[in-house]
Amino acid sequence: MDWKQSLILFLSAVAGTLGFALLFRIRKRLVGWALLGGTLTVAVYIICIHFFEHAFFQNLLPALAATLFSELLARLTKSPATQYITCSIIPLVPGGALYYTMYYFVTGDMPQFRAALTQTARTAAGLAVGIICVSVFVHLLNFHKFKIDTETE
Amino acid sequence: MQGFFLIFNTSDQNAAVSQCAALCSVPAAGTRGIPRGKAPAVLDKPSKRGYNGQELPKKAEAIILEQQPVQTQDVLTLAMDLGKSMIQCGAEISRVEETILRVCYAYGLQDTQVFSVISVIIATAFDKDGKSETQSRRIYTYATNFQKLEKLNALSRRIFEKHIPPAEARSRLDEITAEKQRFHPTVCLGYILSASAFTVFFGGSWKDALCAAPIAVILYLLSTLIKVRGMNKLFLTALSSAISGFLAIGFVKLGLAENASMIMIGDIMVIIPGLMLINSVREMLCGDVMSGLLRLLESVIISAAIACGFAIPILIFK
Numbered sequence A: 001m002d003w004k005q006s007l008i009l010f011l012s013a014v015a016g017t018l019g020f021a022l023l024f025r026i027r028k029r030l031v032g033w034a035l036l037g038g039t040l041t042v043a044v045y046i047i048c049i050h051f052f053e054h055a056f057f058q059n060l061l062p063a064l065a066a067t068l069f070s071e072l073l074a075r076l077t078k079s080p081a082t083q084y085i086t087c088s089i090i091p092l093v094p095g096g097a098l099y100y101t102m103y104y105f106v107t108g109d110m111p112q113f114r115a116a117l118t119q120t121a122r123t124a125a126g127l128a129v130g131i132i133c134v135s136v137f138v139h140l141l142n143f144h145k146f147k148i149d150t151e152t153e
Numbered sequence B: 001m002q003g004f005f006l007i008f009n010t011s012d013q014n015a016a017v018s019q020c021a022a023l024c025s026v027p028a029a030g031t032r033g034i035p036r037g038k039a040p041a042v043l044d045k046p047s048k049r050g051y052n053g054q055e056l057p058k059k060a061e062a063i064i065l066e067q068q069p070v071q072t073q074d075v076l077t078l079a080m081d082l083g084k085s086m087i088q089c090g091a092e093i094s095r096v097e098e099t100i101l102r103v104c105y106a107y108g109l110q111d112t113q114v115f116s117v118i119s120v121i122i123a124t125a126f127d128k129d130g131k132s133e134t135q136s137r138r139i140y141t142y143a144t145n146f147q148k149l150e151k152l153n154a155l156s157r158r159i160f161e162k163h164i165p166p167a168e169a170r171s172r173l174d175e176i177t178a179e180k181q182r183f184h185p186t187v188c189l190g191y192i193l194s195a196s197a198f199t200v201f202f203g204g205s206w207k208d209a210l211c212a213a214p215i216a217v218i219l220y221l222l223s224t225l226i227k228v229r230g231m232n233k234l235f236l237t238a239l240s241s242a243i244s245g246f247l248a249i250g251f252v253k254l255g256l257a258e259n260a261s262m263i264m265i266g267d268i269m270v271i272i273p274g275l276m277l278i279n280s281v282r283e284m285l286c287g288d289v290m291s292g293l294l295r296l297l298e299s300v301i302i303s304a305a306i307a308c309g310f311a312i313p314i315l316i317f318k
Helices: A003-023 A028-051 A055-077 A081-092 A095-107 A110-145 B002-009 B013-024 B060-065 B072-088 B093-106 B146-162 B166-177 B185-201 B206-229 B233-253 B260-271 B274-286 B289-316
Strands: B111-117 B120-126 B132-138
Touching: A003 A028, A003 A081, A003 B185, A028 A055, A028 A081, A055 A081, A055 A110, A081 A110, A081 B146, A081 B274, A095 A110, A095 B260, A095 B274, A095 B289, A110 B274, B072 B093, B072 B111, B072 B120, B072 B132, B072 B146, B072 B166, B093 B111, B093 B120, B093 B146, B093 B274, B111 B289, B146 B166, B185 B206, B185 B260, B206 B233, B206 B260, B233 B260, B233 B289, B260 B289, B274 B289
Parallel strands: none
Antiparallel strands: B111 B120, B120 B132
16 A cells, blocks of 8 residues: 555545544534544554554554543543544444445345455454453553442352 | 531431431441441441442531432432433443442442443432332433533532532433434534545545535434434434435436445445444443343344345446
């Protein structure tokens, strides 16, 4: 992939992030922060596709970066981290892959369906694991404040 | 301990003391979900360390001084309504459950059990006499609304940090949930921008991006119909997919755009529940298997409806 293609990919992903930030009705003064998170994630993603072949790792690292950044922002702006995480990972969400999976399923093209399903599952797993790896530790830091009784009797 | 002395200055000493007991004491160890070995706070030795070593509400004394007994029912209703609104605007299940527990705790209900999936919340709160109050909420529609979520989050933060009176919290919650506006220009702009951007992202030209915009507006208008008439969500999704598929192919036939499949994928990105899929995997890995499974199934079914909708125009104009 040459630099021009990468640039188009980058700019359109950032515009998409802005679009989703508006769609999800994020507060106006926080739109800029969400956009910054999206920019960071897409930048990491574009670097990752040059180094990794597997969709899991291509998405794991951007998700880690996005969640770290979002949790920091959440502390700074005293608002839920979910909104930043959601807006940041939007360009990586396997919407296209999920659609193609179901499309090939509906039209009965089984080899293509299997390939698309694998892609969707790997991407989703990569993103989810990336988010969880960070949020587990953040939750650990928060945990002393309020402890839910999970011990069995 | 200034507050503690103030209690004894009030005229009705006995009532104040009994209410203090309600806020400070916990049930005996070994009963109702509290494991043995954790020493409950004792009344005659007023300690700030309560159940699970957590600090007791700082303004608990203030609530007593105002001589307003907090009803279990009111507190639970408030907590449940707060939780319901949070689910409706896109919060994670674990966060909702924690908020309900913390709101109940802040008003002195120290033993609350809550279970929630995306479509229902059930919670039981026990008061100091061991009497229980159970409520449930059913959630039918949800749409991501981070502005509202942030307000709800700020409210819950005020409840468990500042311990504002339940009545004040109630009126603030009503204020937040009162909004009934149906058409939001910024949301519409968001639809247009993201559809056009993802058309380019997947390799479409600028002409394709322009053609994706009017389709996105139609998709937004159709999505508002759910709230208006309570229309079946799956049918509406399939219908709007079919309409946008026909429009995309129509634009290409008229010569306005170059690649119909690029326009389609741009518009699909706006309506496909890809984010729901990620969240479902996240929830399942975090331990909310039930909720995650429901979300996963729903996202698969909705995307199947979208695929069916787009398959109609694609197969007709093959």
